[in-house]
Amino acid sequence: EVQLVQSGAEVKKPGESLKISCKGSGYSFTSYWIGWVRQMPGKGLEWMGIIYPGDSDTRYSPSFQGQVTISADKSISTAYLQWSSLKASDTAMYYCVRHGHTAPFNWGQGTLVTVSS
Amino acid sequence: SYELTQPPSVSVSPGQTARITCSGDALPKKYAYWYQQKSGQAPVLVIYEDSKRPSGIPERFSGSSSGTMATLTISGAQVEDEADYYCYSTDSSGNHRGVFGGGTKLTVL
Numbered sequence: 705e706v707q708l709v710q711s712g713a714e715v716k717k718p719g720e721s722l723k724i725s726c727k728g729s730g731y732s733f734t735s736y737w738i739g740w741v742r743q744m745p746g747k748g749l750e751w752m753g754i755i756y757p758g759d760s761d762t763r764y765s766p767s768f769q770g771q772v773t774i775s776a777d778k779s780i781s782t783a784y785l786q787w788s789s790l791k792a793s794d795t796a797m798y799y800c801v802r803h804g805h806t807a808p809f810n811w812g813q814g815t816l817v818t819v820s821s
Numbered sequence: 822s823y824e825l826t827q828p829p830s831v832s833v834s835p836g837q838t839a840r841i842t843c844s845g846d847a848l849p850k851k852y853a854y855w856y857q858q859k860s861g862q863a864p865v866l867v868i869y870e871d872s873k874r875p876s877g878i879p880e881r882f883s884g885s886s887s888g889t890m891a892t893l894t895i896s897g898a899q900v901e902d903e904a905d906y907y908c909y910s911t912d913s914s915g916n917h918r919g920v921f922g923g924g925t926k927l928t929v930l
Binding site: 737750754766807 | 822851852854856858863864865866869870875905907909910911916917918919920921922923924
């Protein structure tokens with residue numbers, strides 16, 4: 705069974721850095737694209753980007769390029785989403801997704817990030 | 822940037838057929854996918870590659886695509902189908918960049 709287990713909720717202040725994680729299991733981690741989807745409070749889903757852990761090829765949505773960094777450590781089957789300087793507008797639920805073909809097939813449970821002074 | 826357009830809301834009575842549309846310029850060449858999200862839960866894939874149903878998804882869920890429009894059909898909608906539904910596809914660049922539609926709130930009452 706494919707499982708994506710995300711790290712726990714975070715509360716941060718504006719300007720702080722953050723790295724959240726997603727551990728994949730039940731499949732070959734290096735053979736599938738894995739990525740992140742944002743959902744701001746009361747809003748829709750936004751595709752942020754994906755990484756192919758086999759060779760670290762990374763693709764970003766134009767809306768998120770330069771705003772976040774997606775990475776992966778294939779030795780521990782874990783993907784990451786990272787911010788260098790958080791803003792209040794980064795407050796959202798972030799879902800880890802495993803792509804099948806070209807779309808999210810499996811979803812993690814979500815990580816709630818709250819940025820507030 | 823590429824966009825997928827969905828109606829904000831659809832409302833049906835139990836047992837009726839609900840149809841949710843998704844329009845996008847690249848849909849003639851790219852597959853559409855559909856996700857159901859119930860309140861407070863992670864999304865679930867209900868249709869992939871325009872019309873295929875993952876295991877465990879009820880047969881009342883079906884999908885189709887023609888030209889620049891994809892459609893999710895729920896035949897005999899149940900109260901438990903009340904949720905937000907999102908379409909998803911990729912742009913025509915070939916770079917695997919995905920995009921979601923704005924979402925449709927389905928009310929069954």
